[in-house]
Amino acid sequence: MDRTQAYNDVIRFHGHECPGAAFGVRVAEAALTALDLKDPGTPLVLVSETDACAVDALQVLTGCTYGKRNLIHQDAGRNVFTLWERDGSAGVRIRAKADSIVFRTEEIWALAGRIDDGTATLEDRAAFERLQGERISALLGVADDDILVVEKVEAAAPGVKHLARTDLCVDCGEPTSVETLHDHRGRMVCPACHLAAHGGVLPEGHGDHGHHPQSHKHHHEHKHEHKH
Structure with a gap:
């Protein structure tokens, strides 16, 4: 070089x-x-x-x-x-x-x-x-x-993400990667709308989403109701 x-x-x-x-x-x-x-x-x-x-x-x-x-x-x-x-x-x-x-x-x-x-x-x-x-x-x-x-x-290289299909966030309507959609009470929402659904603060114990949005379900008690 x-x-x-x-x-x-x-x-x-x-x-x-x-x-x-x-x-x-x-x-x-x-x-x-x-x-x-x-x-x-x-x-x-x-x-x-x-x-x-x-x-x-x-x-x-x-x-x-x-x-x-x-x-x-x-x-x-x-x-x-x-x-x-x-x-x-x-x-x-x-x-x-x-x-x-x-x-x-x-x-x-x-x-x-x-x-x-x-x-x-x-x-x-x-x-x-x-x-x-x-x-x-x-x-x-x-x-x-x-x-x-x-x-x-002495460790293998981390995996490289592949492109994922998009789906519409049911709240804002914007196309969003299915790998980042969240299942909020059965409604698939983008990260921004998911945050808004919790009043801007995610509850304690909130984990990372999986590779498919259906794997990202909440088991904690919701304290904020999303307004439509």
Whole structure:
């Protein structure tokens, strides 16, 4: 992988230069190297534990996207990515190394705070851009061991969801995947209408729905009556 070209490709997709995008390039590069793919077109599955900038780099460079359903978002607020071959029995987990340049310094956080609240001076903005640019250059140039922790995962790749047919929500009338419809007292409703039926708060003990809406039946006592 040509790292500079990869970064430029990511920026065109992401929309701006930033350290997060540079970090994502390094994660993708390390993950693909660790998997040692024989065929560059091998289908992959990615679990991302962040919704920050780096995930855009993974989408561009691994081919895992939300639209193909082989990018699974499990937001844990941390820079951790796990990648498998789609039919693989083992994968690779990559996380940001603590106290590395992946993370902003207190100075950068302070500058960003002033920019966000509108109190930044021109000097603040120039300093922020300079420091971020230095981080980008460093992230694209340092050794993997300086910024990444790479671990093998001895577990099969998670399954990729298949497209499901749609059915109408009986309340709002909007076509909704049958995998997300809820059986509310015998009425198949979409998640939004289901939430409204409970006054905006789902009751304690409410579980995940199954693969078919008929498997998602409530066994708890309803405290909110839906108005029609």
